Structures are given as C-alpha cells and as structure tokens.
Amino acid sequence: MSLERPVSPDPYTLLPEVASFDVTSTDVSDGQPLKDDQVNAGGDTSPQLSWSGAPEGTQSYVVTCFDPDAPTVSGFWHWTAVDIPADVTSLDAGAGAGDDSLPGDAFHVRNDGGAKNFMGAAPPEGDQVHRYYFVVHAVGEPTLGVDADASPAVVGFNLAFKTLGRAIVHGTYQH
Template sequence: MSLERPVAPDPYELLPAVGSFTVTSTDVSGGEQLPASAVHDSAGGQNVSPQLSWSGFPEGTRSFVVTCFDPDAPIPGGFWHWIAVNLPASTTELAAGAGADDASLPGDGFHVRNDMSAPAFAGAAPPQGDQPHRYYFVVHAVDVDALEVDENASAAVVSFNLAFHTLARAIITPTFRH
C-alpha cells in the first residue's frame, strides 16, 4: 500500500494574516533534515525538543505559545508534536529538552497533550519510506497574558484560541524522512 498523496499546503497560510518575527535554533534549520536528537525514539532518535530562540516580536506581546505541527502526517488533520502555552513575554528562548514531560517551563507555562497523548514534545516519526514531512516549529506572539486553556485542552482548542490572540508568528520548518 502506497502512502503517496499531494503535499499539504502550508497550514499557516490558511489562517488570517499576522505579523512575523524571527526564530532561530542551534539544533534545527529550515528545509534541512531534523537531527536524530529531534526524532522520536520509536524512529531511532532521542526525542529531545530543539533549542529555539526568538526576537523582533511586536510591541504588545504579552505571552508566547510554542508549537510543532506536521501537516504531512497521513491523516486529514495533520499531527501535533508539541504545544507549550502561556510562556511569559520575557521568554525569548527555550533550551533543548524544554519539551520533556518533566521539564519546567518559564513562569506559568505548561504543556498541552500532543497527538501521542503526552504533555510533552514528541519527535518526528513518520511512516518508513513516506514522503518527507515538514515540521513547523512556530512561536506565536500572543496579545494576552494567558490563553484561557488548561492542561486538558486539545491542540485544536489551543489553535482555535490562537486564531483570535496571535499578533505575529515566527516559523522554522525542518523536514524529516526515514
């Protein structure tokens, strides 16, 4: 059985336009293959969230949300790998490993369950031989101190709230195929 299918559109181009700012990483690069550190252990990796740092976000930013989404997963809704919400506006970096289930996030930040049902980062694990998958690591600059969600919110509920509170986004999109 072949998993060949059309390439999914950039999911963020489907949302209302917002400003942009810069996100960089010492671990991942846009358009480049993810390192083994950011690959799920079930696919031979170490399952460690990459280091991310950001700058140039708009005045009025009151908090951040960091997400990782794979629109190329072989399911209609894509796959959420990471959702860290309510990071204080003073946060401009997450160290490698900040997505661990036992990691402490800045301020009142917390993880929402990813699509593997864990409140943590889940590394890349596309089906063997599938097309290259894109992993959208996105830092969302938010206009409220905290989204009105808790640890039990789904990624869809967080995303819905972000549609109304995002001032700008910073995106870095590495790929992975094995």
C-alpha cells in the same frame, strides 16, 4: 496500501495574516533535516529556539510543532507549550521534556501521541518527506485561556483570535 498523496500546503499560509518576527535555532536549520535527537526513535528532544522582534503588545507566547504531512486529515501535533511568559525569548534544547522544563507558569497540552511533552519526528517508514513547523506565536494576552486538558486544536482555535505575530522555522524528516 499506498501512502502516496499530494503534498499538503504550508498550513500557516491558510490562516489570517499576522505580523512576523524572527526565530532561530542552534538545532533546526530552515528546510533541512532534523537532528537525530529530534526524532522519536532518537530521543524526543525538543530543539533550542530563540526569538526576537515580537510585535508590540505581546503578553505571552505559545510554541508549537506541527507536521502537516502526516497521513491524516488533521496533520499531527508534536508539541504545544502554552502561556510562556512575555519576558522569555528562548527555550533550551529539551524544554519540551515536561512542564517542569518550561519557564514560569507555562505548561504543555497533549501532543497527538497522547503525552504532555515534545514528541520527535515519527513519519511512517517509506512515506514522503515530512515537514515539522516549529512556530512561536506571540499572544496579546498574558494567558491563552486554556488549561492543560485542552487539545492542540483548541489551542489553535484560541490562537486564531489572540495571535499578534508568528515566527516560523521548519525542519524535515523522512524514515
């Protein structure tokens, strides 16, 4: 069986347009390969992220990592951290280890690997280069209104109606 297929579009260009703001990382350089510890076989360590310039009215954040290049029709969610307080503007490397690594009442929902944490890059061996979109979503409410049993798709659905802005940085990886 061959995994040859077209490159998926940038998924965020397919959503309604919202304000953009800035996200930087000491661990992810936009469009460049991820570090070894951000790979599933190398440690599953979520990258450091800092953001600024969120839209006025931001009351919380959601941070996600999505791979649109997974050989599925739905891509692959590697990380979803919900209800990060509005006064938080950075996450340290490793914040995706579990709920106790997140600030305030923030929590994780299950990634597509089934765990409530950050799952590092794990594309099939020999597959095309995969893109990993790390996105900080500015939310116009103090809570997204989901619980820890929600799927990343349900989080995304709620974000469609409550997102004021997005900040995006993406890394790549090929096995």
